[in-house]
Each structure stands twice: as structure tokens, then as C-alpha cells.
Amino acid sequence: AQRVTQPEKLLSVFKGAPVELKCNYSYSGSPELFWYVQYSRQRLQLLLRHISRESIKGFTADLNKGETSFHLKKPFAQEEDSAMYYCALAYSGAGSYQLTFGKGTKLSVIP
Amino acid sequence: EAGVTQFPSHSVIEKGQTVTLRCDPISGHDNLYWYRRVMGKEIKFLLHFVKESKQDESGMPNNRFLAERTGGTYSTLKVQPAELEDSGVYFCASSQDWGTVYGYTFGSGTRLTVV
Numbered sequence: 001a002q003r004v005t006q007p008e009k010l011l012s013v014f015k016g017a018p019v020e021l022k023c024n025y026s027y028s029g030s031p032e033l034f035w036y037v038q039y040s041r042q043r044l045q046l047l048l049r050h051i052s053r054e055s056i057k058g059f060t061a062d063l064n065k066g067e068t069s070f071h072l073k074k075p076f077a078q079e080e081d082s083a084m085y086y087c088a089l090a091y092s093g094a095g096s097y098q099l100t101f102g103k104g105t106k107l108s109v110i111p
Numbered sequence: 112e113a114g115v116t117q118f119p120s121h122s123v124i125e126k127g128q129t130v131t132l133r134c135d136p137i138s139g140h141d142n143l144y145w146y147r148r149v150m151g152k153e154i155k156f157l158l159h160f161v162k163e164s165k166q167d168e169s170g171m172p173n174n175r176f177l178a179e180r181t182g183g184t185y186s187t188l189k190v191q192p193a194e195l196e197d198s199g200v201y202f203c204a205s206s207q208d209w210g211t212v213y214g215y216t217f218g219s220g221t222r223l224t225v226v
Binding site: 042043045046086096097099100101102103104 | 156220
């Protein structure tokens with residue numbers, strides 16, 4: 001069965017410091033991985049997808065199949081990055097296209 | 112375009128009562144999904160509608176939960192009778208096409224508290 005693990009419940013960093021939010025997955029197929037973000041009082045929104053190899057708001061994430069990881073990184077944290085971050089794995093199950101989420105990591109950027 | 116709208120934003124009910132959550136997807140989106148996050152746990156898939164049909168309801172926890180999508184527009188999720196462990200945040204999402212998570216748009220969620 002597929003599984004997504006985010007080992008840190010809370011991560012606090014100072015403004016300007018590098019950030020790394022960890023995500024590990026378990027999946028027998030070819031993974032399709034995402035990072036979602038939820039800012040305070042806002043809805044869950046897609047941050048980035050591994051398949052696009054993009055950088056959004058300065059964040060990047062590289063899929064490492066050997067380590068089954070998809071860590072989210074940013075070189076210099078900003079206060080506006082404070083939010084809940086969820087790593088998610090997409091797969092097809094029972095004729096549907098589902099997301100399996102990790103428990104989430106709350107990022108707090110200290111001014 | 113208007114986003115995915117969920118009602119109510121918060122609901123507090125007593126154990127044994129009934130609660131109905133509503134989701135209005137983005138107009139024209141055939142695919143509608145329900146997810147929920149209970150305290151301390153992951154956001155988990157509940158079910159997927161394609162228009163008015165249930166494509167996949169493998170994530171529904173038990174028969175106290177009933178989801179409908181009459182006419183393929185808005186959807187309701189009824190919990191009857193509610194139990195304490197049903198407390199959590201219920202998310203709805205919609206997409207034009209299935210098979211592309213890129214097109215998922217989530218609602219703000221309904222926070223359900225069962226006391």
C-alpha cells in the first residue's frame with residue numbers, strides 16, 4: 001500500500017535561513033508526487049509537482065527514487081512562507097485518481 | 112471563476128445527531144472528491160464522483176456516511192448518527208478531468224466538531 005511520511009510535525013526557522021521539509025514515500029508503482037500548502041485561513045493549494053521540475057515561490061523539490069524521498073527546499077525562508085505543508089502521492093485506485101497525503105509539517109518562519 | 116465552496120465552514124453537533132455538509136464545485140467540473148483530516152492524522156480520500164455517479168467510494172469509513180450528488184452539480188455528505196471520532200476537517204475538491212491532480216481545486220473545508 002502507498003504511504004507518505006513527513007517526519008516533522010513542526011519546523012521553525014529564522015527568516016533568511018534555509019528550509020528543508022522532509023517527505024518520504026512508499027509506493028510500488030511509478031510515483032507522482034506533489035507538495036500542497038495551506039496558509040492561515042486559506043484553502044489547500046498545489047505548490048509544485050515533481051513532474052514539472054519547477055520552482056514556485058523559491059521552493060524546489062527533487063524526486064529521489066533511490067531514497068524514496070521528495071524533500072521540499074528553499075534557500076532563504078521568508079515570513080510569508082509560514083504555513084502547513086503537505087506532501088502527497090497520486091495514484092490510480094479502484095478506477096479513481098486519489099491522493100495519499102502525509103500528516104503535514106507546520107513551517108514557522110521567525111522574523 | 113468561482114472556486115470550490117463548502118458549507119458550513121464550521122459545525123458543532125452532539126454525538127448521535129445528524130450533520131450534512133455541502134460542496135459546490137467549480138462550474139463545469141465533472142469530478143468531485145471528498146477528503147477528510149481527523150485530528151492528528153493524514154488527509155484521507157473518502158470518495159470520488161464523476162457527474163452524479165460514484166466512481167470510487169473505497170475511502171468511506173462506514174455506513175454512517177452517505178454522499179450524494181444529485182444532478183451532477185453540488186454534493187452533500189451526510190453523517191448520521193455522528194460519533195466523536197468523526198470530528199475533523201472535511202475537504203471537497205473538483206477537477207475538469209480525472210487523472211490529473213494538476214487540475215484539483217480544493218475548497219476551504221468544513222470543520223466538524225462532535226461533542
